[in-house]
Amino acid sequence: MDIFNLIFSFLYQFGDAFAFLVLSACGLAVIFGMMGVINLAHGEFIMCGAYVSTSAVHAGLPLPLAIVAGAVAAGIAGMIVELLVIRPLYQRPLDTIVATWGISMIVTQGTLIVLGPSMQGVGTPFGSFTMGGYSYSVYRVILMIAAIGTLALLWLMFTRTRFGLLSRATIQVPHVAEAMGVNTNLIYSVTFGLGAGLAGLAGGLYAPTMTLVPTMGASFMVEAFVTVVVGGADIFLGTAPAAAILGVIKAALTGWQGQLAGQIGLLIAVIIVIRILPRGISGKILKERA
Amino acid sequence: MAEQSRLRAALRLVEGPQTIGRGPRFWAGFLVVLACACAYPMFADSYDVGNNVYFFNWLFMAMGLSLIWGYGGSLSFGQTAFFGVAGYCYGVLTINLGDAYGLTLLSLVLAVGFSAVFAAVLGYFLFFGRINGVFLGIVSLSVTLVLERFMAQTAGPQWAIGSARLNGFNGMGGMPSLTIPWPGGDIVLFPDLPLYYLTLALLVVVYLALRMLVNSRFGNVLVAIRENPQRAEMLGYDIRKFQLGGFVIGSALAGLSGVLYTSWGNYITPASMGMTAAALPIVWVAVGGRSDLTTTLVGTLAVLIVFQMLTIHGSQYALVVMGILLVLTVLVAPRGIVMGIVDAAGRLTRRKEVR
Numbered sequence: 001m002d003i004f005n006l007i008f009s010f011l012y013q014f015g016d017a018f019a020f021l022v023l024s025a026c027g028l029a030v031i032f033g034m035m036g037v038i039n040l041a042h043g044e045f046i047m048c049g050a051y052v053s054t055s056a057v058h059a060g061l062p063l064p065l066a067i068v069a070g071a072v073a074a075g076i077a078g079m080i081v082e083l084l085v086i087r088p089l090y091q092r093p094l095d096t097i098v099a100t101w102g103i104s105m106i107v108t109q110g111t112l113i114v115l116g117p118s119m120q121g122v123g124t125p126f127g128s129f130t131m132g133g134y135s136y137s138v139y140r141v142i143l144m145i146a147a148i149g150t151l152a153l154l155w156l157m158f159t160r161t162r163f164g165l166l167s168r169a170t171i172q173v174p175h176v177a178e179a180m181g182v183n184t185n186l187i188y189s190v191t192f193g194l195g196a197g198l199a200g201l202a203g204g205l206y207a208p209t210m211t212l213v214p215t216m217g218a219s220f221m222v223e224a225f226v227t228v229v230v231g232g233a234d235i236f237l238g239t240a241p242a243a244a245i246l247g248v249i250k251a252a253l254t255g256w257q258g259q260l261a262g263q264i265g266l267l268i269a270v271i272i273v274i275r276i277l278p279r280g281i282s283g284k285i286l287k288e289r290a
Numbered sequence: 291m292a293e294q295s296r297l298r299a300a301l302r303l304v305e306g307p308q309t310i311g312r313g314p315r316f317w318a319g320f321l322v323v324l325a326c327a328c329a330y331p332m333f334a335d336s337y338d339v340g341n342n343v344y345f346f347n348w349l350f351m352a353m354g355l356s357l358i359w360g361y362g363g364s365l366s367f368g369q370t371a372f373f374g375v376a377g378y379c380y381g382v383l384t385i386n387l388g389d390a391y392g393l394t395l396l397s398l399v400l401a402v403g404f405s406a407v408f409a410a411v412l413g414y415f416l417f418f419g420r421i422n423g424v425f426l427g428i429v430s431l432s433v434t435l436v437l438e439r440f441m442a443q444t445a446g447p448q449w450a451i452g453s454a455r456l457n458g459f460n461g462m463g464g465m466p467s468l469t470i471p472w473p474g475g476d477i478v479l480f481p482d483l484p485l486y487y488l489t490l491a492l493l494v495v496v497y498l499a500l501r502m503l504v505n506s507r508f509g510n511v512l513v514a515i516r517e518n519p520q521r522a523e524m525l526g527y528d529i530r531k532f533q534l535g536g537f538v539i540g541s542a543l544a545g546l547s548g549v550l551y552t553s554w555g556n557y558i559t560p561a562s563m564g565m566t567a568a569a570l571p572i573v574w575v576a577v578g579g580r581s582d583l584t585t586t587l588v589g590t591l592a593v594l595i596v597f598q599m600l601t602i603h604g605s606q607y608a609l610v611v612m613g614i615l616l617v618l619t620v621l622v623a624p625r626g627i628v629m630g631i632v633d634a635a636g637r638l639t640r641r642k643e644v645r
Contacts, residue, residue: 038424088621094365097427098576099620101367105569105613113606218565222435225428260443267436270429271412275419 008131013255016140017262018247019147022240023205024220025227026150027198029239032228034171034191036093037086040100042199042224043217044107049074049200050207050216051115057122063208070204071197078196082189090188104217111214119212139208146205150198151240158235167191222263226270232280241281304498306505308361308513310582327490331483339486340554345594346489347550352574352590353500353583354543360580361504362536363516364417368430369544369571371437374563376405376545377552378441378456381465385454389466389476398468398549405545406538413537417530434563441560461559468553479553489550496543500583503539512536544571566609570597573612577619579626589628 028042039045053070057063081103089096126138158164169177170187178184202220210216227246231238249269254262277284305312311320331339351369358366383397412433416426445458456462468479468488479485503509514522515529523529552558561567578589593615600608623630 032424036424038428085617085621092624094424095620095624097365097424098572099617101569101572102613102616102620105566105616106610107613108566109606109609109613113610215565218435221565222432225432229425229429260439263436264440267432270432271415274421274425274429275415 005131005134009134010251010255012136012140013251014247015144017250017254018243019140019144020206021223021227021243021246021250022147022151023143023198023202024224025231025239025243026154026235027195027200027202028224029195029228029231029233029235030154030198031192031195033233033235033238034167034195035086035090035188036233037096037100038228039192039195040097041081041104041107042100042195043219043221044104045074045078045196045199045217046203046206046220047107047111047214047217048077049203050210050212051111051119051203052200053204054119054122054207054212058120063122063125067201067204067207070207071201074200074203075193075197078199079189079193081196082192086192087185087188108214108217115214117213121210121212122208124208143205150201151236154198155236163187163190223266226266228280229270230273230277230280232277232282232284234282234286237285238280238282245281300502300506303502303505305501308504308509309501310584324494328487331486336482340480340482341598343486343489343554344551345591345598346486346493347547347554348571348574348594349493349547349587349590350496350550351544351547351571352578352586353496354540354547355571355575356540356580356583356586357500357504357512357543358537358540359575360582360586361509361516362512362533362540364533364537365424365427366430366537366540367427367568367572368432368434369541370563370568371430371434372405372409372541372544373548373551373567374434374437374441374558374560375408375548376401377548377558377562378462379404380549380552381462381558382451382454384465386452389469389478390471392469392471394466394469394553398553401549402542402545405548406542409538409541409545410534413534413541417533417537420530431568434568435565438560438563441563459560461557461561463557465552465556467556485554492546496546497583497587504583508532508535569616570612573616577615577627579628579630581625582629585626585628589626 024046027045028039031037031039031042049067049070051070052073053063053066056066056069061069081100085099085103086096089099124137124139126142128135128137130136158168166177166182167187167190169180170182170184174184177187203217206220210219227239227242230246231240231242246266246269249265250262253265273280311317330342334342351373355366355369358364358369379401380397383400384394387393387397412430416429421429441456442459444456445460447455449456449458454462454465466478468485470477470479470484477484479488504512511522511527511529511532514525514527515532519529548558548562551562574590574593575586577593578587579585593612597608597612600611619627623633625633
């Protein structure tokens, strides 16, 4: 019985780490995979989602709807940013990173000025359940389901819809897609909005479990970065397996030495992985397939 | 005789294709600026002099970033990691060793050396893994963020190295300033005249040495890698070694900034490695014009002064202004504001000629 409890406890830790990595990274991965742009304002879109969904709950909306509202708000913000700042810089992808960092500074400090140093949270819903003497949060389990659901929806979107088809054509050979009549600018715009929206979703989902401060985005950044670096450019062949592998490392180290050891372990794992697989897991898989 | 001519050849590299400014007019201007900088303390009170040293401290990190990013084309967003590592290293060493017999100077060398070794280890994995620019930026940024979080949790007596307490989020203080042993009493370099002249001299030496470096064979290869890595490789250069070399030199300069800053304020905190701290060098160097040492220097100094004035008069808006400045620079004047002004002026005069 003890062994069973131990296994369950580790699985729970792993699922928690996996969900956090998937949710915090998938928005970054969508934008990076499609456009080759690393969005350094990613954390601020997460913060935007968290703030909007929390305000919506305070305004009386039920939590699931509030989370959707947060994701939509972040998505719209993302499309505006794309239009104003990213679009003129398509020819200079490295400059885009610097520009998004500027946006991140403006938004973080702007939020601090306008909304103050912190916002009242909503408290984690659904209570907890007990298993073998330890209690576990129900909401954390819901987050795991949400992570898998998000991956499934993204997969359906990219493989079963017209937008998915056009966007995959745009990644592969932008010029040909354009010549065939695809409005690539629109595709890029929607993709950036989608990535920002996914970041907002992560923010909305994690808002009940965190303290809401303007710099909260930074606490997602390291995990999001390492997952995208290990995963490479493809979400399904890269981000998901990377999150699974890193989830094991993080859960093991966190259980053994605490939160920070988990993070340091992730970082060291990433630096070693880069030496062996410079294009990430998906780069490796796609190369072998080709 | 041969050595003399080699020295002369090295000195000649101070002008070259990779640096703006050549000929008697530029150097006359350089000397005028230097003379003004030397004369400045005579007209200012000691607070302003100390404050100027604070500005000078950051310029080393900015020039290092210019070398890595502007000349080498590698985006390193984590220069503050080396700044912080060297700062903490200096603190730990001097608190344990004390300030007698010039041991602070030894600590300075050791701390800068330590940050260079750290950069070499990290750079080995990054450059020999042949990752592209985007990943280099985010991995180095992750390193500095994790270091910040690590140092922030080192509160409590169990986190001490020798007699130096790390003190967690509040930061480490109480380390001695740089001290030069001198017959008839050590010279303690408080933020005042002696430190001003020492830092200024260091700045001039580093600036001229970097000019020679980027105009040498090493610098030319570095620029070739920035322009086209494949071509540089096809020409037979091991680009990984050159990138790593540039990265280590630039990071050691960030470390030098860290040591000087720690000694200047007798203080270093984890926040010096955080997200905001990491963004500021990017702003200085991008706004100034990263692809040239002189524009980086001028731009960094200008942005630092503006930033401090903003912090004094409208503290909370300073960072917003910095962010806007960064976005606008990237969009409107990608080569930096100094070159942007030069280009605009050039366009105006050319238009006049046409008329």
